[in-house]
Amino acid sequence: MTAELVGRPVRRREDERILRGRTRYLDDIDPPGAAHAAFVRSPFAHARIARITVPDELAGLIGVITASDLDGHARDLPVQGFEDGRVSEEGHPLLARDEVRYAGQPVAAVLAESRAVAEDAAELLEVDYEPLAPVLDARRSEDTLTHWHRVRGDVEGLFGSAAHVVRASHSLPRLAPVPMEARGAIASYDQAGDMLTVWVSAQDSHRQLAGLAAVLGRPEDSIHVIVPDVGGAFGSKGAPAPETMLVAAAAIISGRTVKWTEDREENFVASYQGRGMEADVELALDDDARILAIRARIHADLGGYLMPTTAIPAHTTAMLMCGVYDIPAADVEVVGRRTNKVPTGPYRGAGRPEAAYFLECTVDVAARRLGIDPLELRRRNLIRELPYETALGWTYDSGDYRRCLDLAEELVEPEERSDEERVVGTGFGMYVERAGGLFETAEAELLPGGGLLVRSGSSPHGQGHDTTFAQIAAERLGVALEDVELRFGDSAEVPRGVGTFASRSVAMGGSAVVQAVDALKEKCARVAARLRGTSPDEVDWRSMSLAEVAGAEPGLRASARFESELVFSSGAYGAVVEIERRTGRLRVLRLAAVDDAGTIVNPLLAEGQVIGGTAQGLGQCLVEEAAYDEEGNPTFASFVGYSLLTAAEMPPVITEFVESPSPLNPLGAKGIGEGGAIGTPAAVANAVADALGGVRVDPPFTEEKLWSALREANS
Amino acid sequence: MKPAPFDYRSPASVDETLPLLGPDSTVLAGGQSLVPLLNLRLARPELVVDVNGISELDYIRSDDGPLRIGAMTRQVTLERSELVRPRWPLLHDAIVFVGHPQIRSRGTVGGSVAHADPAAELPAALVALDARIHLRSAGGARSVAAGDFFRGALYTAREPHELLVELEVPEQPEDARSGFAEHARTHGDFATAGAAVVVAPGGHAAIALFGAGPVPARANAAERALAEGADPREAAALAAEGIDGEHRRALCAELVRRAIEEATE
Numbered sequence: 013m014t015a016e017l018v019g020r021p022v023r024r025r026e027d028e029r030i031l032r033g034r035t036r037y038l039d040d041i042d043p044p045g046a047a048h049a050a051f052v053r054s055p056f057a058h059a060r061i062a063r064i065t066v067p068d069e070l071a072g073l074i075g076v077i078t079a080s081d082l083d084g085h086a087r088d089l090p091v092q093g094f095e096d097g098r099v100s101e102e103g104h105p106l107l108a109r110d111e112v113r114y115a116g117q118p119v120a121a122v123l124a125e126s127r128a129v130a131e132d133a134a135e136l137l138e139v140d141y142e143p144l145a146p147v148l149d150a151r152r153s154e155d156t157l158t159h160w161h162r163v164r165g166d167v168e169g170l171f172g173s174a175a176h177v178v179r180a181s182h183s184l185p186r187l188a189p190v191p192m193e194a195r196g197a198i199a200s201y202d203q204a205g206d207m208l209t210v211w212v213s214a215q216d217s218h219r220q221l222a223g224l225a226a227v228l229g230r231p232e233d234s235i236h237v238i239v240p241d242v243g244g245a246f247g248s249k250g251a252p253a254p255e256t257m258l259v260a261a262a263a264i265i266s267g268r269t270v271k272w273t274e275d276r277e278e279n280f281v282a283s284y285q286g287r288g289m290e291a292d293v294e295l296a297l298d299d300d301a302r303i304l305a306i307r308a309r310i311h312a313d314l315g316g317y318l319m320p321t322t323a324i325p326a327h328t329t330a331m332l333m334c335g336v337y338d339i340p341a342a343d344v345e346v347v348g349r350r351t352n353k354v355p356t357g358p359y360r361g362a363g364r365p366e367a368a369y370f371l372e373c374t375v376d377v378a379a380r381r382l383g384i385d386p387l388e389l390r391r392r393n394l395i396r397e398l399p400y401e402t403a404l405g406w407t408y409d410s411g412d413y414r415r416c417l418d419l420a421e422e423l424v425e426p427e428e429r430s431d432e433e434r435v436v437g438t439g440f441g442m443y444v445e446r447a448g449g450l451f452e453t454a455e456a457e458l459l460p461g462g463g464l465l466v467r468s469g470s471s472p473h474g475q476g477h478d479t480t481f482a483q484i485a486a487e488r489l490g491v492a493l494e495d496v497e498l499r500f501g502d503s504a505e506v507p508r509g510v511g512t513f514a515s516r517s518v519a520m521g522g523s524a525v526v527q528a529v530d531a532l533k534e535k536c537a538r539v540a541a542r543l544r545g546t547s548p549d550e551v552d553w554r555s556m557s558l559a560e561v562a563g564a565e566p567g568l569r570a571s572a573r574f575e576s577e578l579v580f581s582s583g584a585y586g587a588v589v590e591i592e593r594r595t596g597r598l599r600v601l602r603l604a605a606v607d608d609a610g611t612i613v614n615p616l617l618a619e620g621q622v623i624g625g626t627a628q629g630l631g632q633c634l635v636e637e638a639a640y641d642e643e644g645n646p647t648f649a650s651f652v653g654y655s656l657l658t659a660a661e662m663p664p665v666i667t668e669f670v671e672s673p674s675p676l677n678p679l680g681a682k683g684i685g686e687g688g689a690i691g692t693p694a695a696v697a698n699a700v701a702d703a704l705g706g707v708r709v710d711p712p713f714t715e716e717k718l719w720s721a722l723r724e725a726n727s
Numbered sequence: 728m729k730p731a732p733f734d735y736r737s738p739a740s741v742d743e744t745l746p747l748l749g750p751d752s753t754v755l756a757g758g759q760s761l762v763p764l765l766n767l768r769l770a771r772p773e774l775v776v777d778v779n780g781i782s783e784l785d786y787i788r789s790d791d792g793p794l795r796i797g798a799m800t801r802q803v804t805l806e807r808s809e810l811v812r813p814r815w816p817l818l819h820d821a822i823v824f825v826g827h828p829q830i831r832s833r834g835t836v837g838g839s840v841a842h843a844d845p846a847a848e849l850p851a852a853l854v855a856l857d858a859r860i861h862l863r864s865a866g867g868a869r870s871v872a873a874g875d876f877f878r879g880a881l882y883t884a885r886e887p888h889e890l891l892v893e894l895e896v897p898e899q900p901e902d903a904r905s906g907f908a909e910h911a912r913t914h915g916d917f918a919t920a921g922a923a924v925v926v927a928p929g930g931h932a933a934i935a936l937f938g939a940g941p942v943p944a945r946a947n948a949a950e951r952a953l954a955e956g957a958d959p960r961e962a963a964a965l966a967a968e969g970i971d972g973e974h975r976r977a978l979c980a981e982l983v984r985r986a987i988e989e990a991t992e
Binding site for chain 1: 914975978
């Protein structure tokens, strides 16, 4: 009764429902009589709040909540730290008290009978601000919020005696995540049963639940979180948001069901952003171009406060600064500083694109300095034996870095030519990414008729869980794909899980599904053996059906909690670009994406992840930048100021998978959700530098920057 | 992102519309610019006059020679017009750069002209084609040359009580050819800059630049040079002269050159 499903390019089962509009996103939920919330947000990057004057009567206005109204009802958001580092414990307040630290920070919440009236009332609220000087450059900030420093090996000695020392500085601007569906939450409080119900557009239900419990000081079993269909997140709906917490507090304070669905402008200015890191990187190399040691100082522009996960990406960047190379010694420091901008947080890649960019660009600088082919320099330094513990302390579980690089070179067809009209260059970027880790849960239940119901602690927001998890479950139990039903996102129904981020869904959630289904299968076999009078090992499934088992023993179920160390996906990306001499316009002619995510459950969906990731990586290269003016005003608060790539800008992307199975989980899977966003910027940046004859420019590669760089290259 | 409160009227004819217009009212045509401005509360009219029900303003004809386009003609209708493309190809070439098909299927030619975004394609094409803009008010009617109509960013010669009713594009000289080039960050995005060019034997040359300043503007010196036989690159350099910023100047010169070459190839 085995059906080969894992490894097959099954089309997404969820698409028909989505394309027919049968989904239920947060804004589709309209509890009768709900109050609507709008936020009054700071127009200043930094200011003291002298006074807030609440408007007089306005038809339809229910009430206004300011920070003082939250005393005794809600605490600030908690902050997540990291190992061996120092992280400020001061979290983001739900509403500003006497100071605002970024333009867009929530100052008050207005509840009204409609969102339009709530916005009318928000305009009437008078806030007296006393503007203060904003700090916008992380390197100039004197307020350190996170710090981490690790030295392994005789870094100083190796740099002192090295034949070559190469230094380079790189910078990646902040990016807005821009999910198609913006954020939102609905909260309803049942006083009689003391039960708080929160619908929230999020990456999972249980981190939201834990956040609500911590902020509101409520036991977790008095909170019910429901995550409906989610139209994208890219990391931005992982950590609990101040607004979600406020909506929940407002429901308790007002006794009304409260709904908040943010608009695009709010999403731009108040949703946490990605990247915003700079690094000074040094490599010590011997005469054979072997990298002896790395030194890196990473400066993170963290924003006005630490959101729950703001500290994490820069730590990930630091831990990955040895990349795919066998570098025996490392000295890496992260300094995360407060600036008067919206906080940063995990955004597709979450520290890994930064590490790949900082390291891979420095490797290309080194190759040029040493007069050696960048691919040759890489090949001399690649890690060959796995598992491998890096100098910084993470253990890479599996991979074949040489094979990835060879394939990327072959697929991209390197090119270098210049004529009167344009210059062309080729570049490569390699990466290794932490994925998975922690735990994930699943519960498998045999349905009457022999179908299988799987409840997963992991939760989709565009990844295709309903298809990949069904493939895994159906194959394990030996049933058809159609016989498997998946459920996600309701904390009252699914087992307590971790969530969908860090490219962890298949490796962790999928492995939990494997274990739950295996355990259920054993139970089925025992029931079948009892029915047939044989031992469980001898059950002949040709003469025995799951429907019979379900009939004989209704409600059979089994659950699993799968735990594992981190797994490490890897890859090599190659890009060929051309720059128009007269305008500086950049065109990416083609991109080769080679990813090793271990065993691929569904190559079609995996390729979709790669292409989506490259689109975001290319967006970062070509147009995306969440820029602030000199007063700290966001210049990107709409799609006029913040541009996203369209299909018309997408070059041909040639994808290929190398499959080095992970030894750490039953599927052999690693993660594929972020590789495209991680590998692309480094490869394109190196191709641009190649075209510019070695002149280095940081993204976004605007026409103006490249045009000026070309003049520099020609002079 | 909900608009501030406003009153709404949807008259069925031009005559019904005119008395409603004034300093506190705004005309809603295709809504592709106005609705976002309302939602952002950047536009706060007391009265929105929706002219989408006025079918008498939806036409394209050239019975008497010049091309006459009713203000409520959808951009997509102009794009697909078999009357326009052979004789005024510049309009077709310009309109396909306006946003995306969804935007052009709703957006109107009159709306684009009345809105007067400095990065808009249609105003530049009209300036290059020596078009006239026809306006009506309760007190009468007048027309303004396209070159005089655009006064500043989002600011035109139209008075608040006037309704833009028609675009009149004259017949172009015999054997006239045109070229259009623009640069935008991404497909369908607002133009960073662009150029619309018409040339004809006998010394006719029209070059309009847009996105480079607050209004689409004719490059007179470049036109003269081109008419007198300058090569495209020289004329383009002249057209871009005086534009702020070295890169922007280089970009504009390149776009003018491409548009001239397209028109003269």
